[in-house]
Amino acid sequence: MAPIPTIDLPASYESLSLTHIKISHSPIGSPTVTPVVVISLNRPENNNAFTPQMADSLTQAFHLFHIDPRIKAVVLTGAGKMFCAxxxxEIGFGDGGGRAVDFRDIGGRVALAIHRCHKPTIVALQGSAVGVGMTMTLPAAIRICHEKGKYGFVFTRRGLTIESCASYFLPRLVGFSRAMHLITTGGVYPPPCRNILAISLPRLSRRRPKFCRLAQDIAEYTSSLASSMSRALMWEGPSSPEEAHLLESRVFHHMVGQPDYKEGVGSFLEKRKPRFKADPRESCPPNFPWWTAANIFLEPSATKTSKL
Incomplete structure (x- = not known):
């Protein structure tokens, strides 16, 4: 069996240099990694327009958060007046050359990285967002918006189809009827954007305590293991209530035997803050994942003919 690859975790995420994004601790400047980290799309001069480099940076960051037991919750926001245009x-998507079977849209890579991350993501859309600026937020646990912002899935108005796994996430979030409306019109709407954005604030302050308060509450009072498994049950659940009952029962039975359950009950009875310690990657149920994940990796191709 091949050895399991290892990744060195940074002593500080603020020291990482990643193109077109910025990562900070909460509070900013903390000498050690904090339970809440904040990623900012960092192209304010271009309204944080999405680039391949930004996609690479976001994917790398979420992969690190996924395996880092120090991280409990992630906030994704943007620098400047717009979340993402x-x-x-101006960069475009190429000319459509090459084999379609080998193409992977960059927004989809980011969406999958957010979706697969055991730590919940809160998106603070401090300004307007369209296109991939919306679709990449769909796997997040919570989306918070500014009531004066405008939000939309404008793909059909650009001669494009949806991406970033939106055909999977969007109907599950808002229902097929609303999803069809949003995609067919390609319109831009104020909040609540047909119920995609769970929370709308009259003024989204840039003060860190304002939009990190919810993430901090999640980090302090919820079990990362329980949160991760609960989201997986909803996203990757069975197709019937009977099957859901059987699956939920198996996962629930596993959770009852975990230290986080004992700590959750104990802290409630003792009227104190819980100290959850379970790492989802180490303490997940034996049947996790209970679904078969599609292989998204490219097939290797021969570069030359062998002389053998």
Whole structure:
């Protein structure tokens, strides 16, 4: 069996240099990694338009958060007045050359990284967002928006189809009827954007305590293991209530035997803050994942003909 690859975790996420994004601790400047980290899309001069480099940086960051037991919750926001203006159309998407079977959209890579991360993501859309600026937020646990912002899935108005796994996430979040409306019109709407954005604030302050308060509450009072498994049950659940009952029962039975359950009950009875310690990657149920994940990796191709 091949050895399991290891990744060195940073002593500080603020010291990482990643293109087109910025990572900070909460509070900013903490000498050690904090339970809540904040990622900011960092192209304010371009309204944080999405680029391949930004996609690479976000994917790398969420992979680190996934395996880092010090991280409990993630906030994703943007620098400047707009969350994300969609893909940078000056860069474009190529000319459609090459084999379609080998193409992987960059927004989808980010969406999958957020979806697969055991730590919940809160998206603070401090300004408007369109295109991939919306679709990449769909796997997040919570989306908070500014009531004066505008939000939309404008793909059909650019001659494009949806991406970032939106055909999977969007109907599950808002229902097929609303999803069809949003995609067919390609319109831009104020909040609540047909119920995609769970929370709308009259003024989204840039003060860190304002939009990190919810993430801090999650980090302090919820079990990362229980949160991760609960979200997986909803996203990757069975197709019937009977099957859901059987699956939930198996996972629930596993959770009852975990230290986090004993700590949750104990802290409630003792009227104190819980001290959850379970790492989802080490304490997940034996049947996790209970679904078969599609292989998204590219097939290798031969570069030359062998002389053998």
């Amino acid at each position: 969609g893909s940078d159309l």
